[in-house]
Amino acid sequence: MLRRWLDGEFELIVSPLLLAELKRALAYPKLGSRVTEEEAKAFLDLLQRGATVASDPADPPRRSRDRGDDYLPALAQSVAAMLVSGDADLEDLRDIPIESPRGFLMRLDKQRPQE
Numbered sequence: 001m002l003r004r005w006l007d008g009e010f011e012l013i014v015s016p017l018l019l020a021e022l023k024r025a026l027a028y029p030k031l032g033s034r035v036t037e038e039e040a041k042a043f044l045d046l047l048q049r050g051a052t053v054a055s056d057p058a059d060p061p062r063r064s065r066d067r068g069d070d071y072l073p074a075l076a077q078s079v080a081a082m083l084v085s086g087d088a089d090l091e092d093l094r095d096i097p098i099e100s101p102r103g104f105l106m107r108l109d110k111q112r113p114q115e
Contacts, residue, residue, distance in 0.1 A: 001101060003093040005051075009108055013081050017071050019044060019053075054079050065089045073098075 005012045025031065026040035033043050035043075060074030066089045076083040082097040083090065084104045091098060099107060 001103060004105070004108060011081075012047070013017050013075070014047055014051045015054050015056045015071070015075050017056045018075070019047060048063070052079075056072050063095075064095060065092070 004010065023040070023044055026035055026043070031040075054075060055078075057071055057074035057078050060070040062070055063073050064070050066087075069087065069090055072083055072085065072090060073093055075081075076096055076098075080098055082104070084099050084101055085091065086100050091100065
């Protein structure tokens with residue numbers, strides 16, 4: 001998916017909260033054996049420089065089973081974007097456009113011109 005974003009197949013939208021959450025996740029010990037601190041920093045820098053950084057929604061409404069995720073559907077709605085997530089708490093939402101990462105890649109494949 002990263003390659004396809006870098007190739008310009010879709011616009012990636014992030015927010016300060018999302019970037020902070022990603023930074024925390026990349027620092028988890030279980031990821032430390034797969035992602036070095038330098039790689040994590042480079043990835044976050046790439047997202048901050050190359051993605052569209054949108055403002056976090058103020059006081060998003062309760063929608064997800066995980067209150068900490070409620071900013072994500074609110075963010076997607078505020079910028080009229082599709083939410084791409086494999087989080088089961090978010091995938092259960094039906095009132096916003098949401099795709100699993102695999103489903104999103106399949107959607108991109110269907111939109112590619114046939115050779």
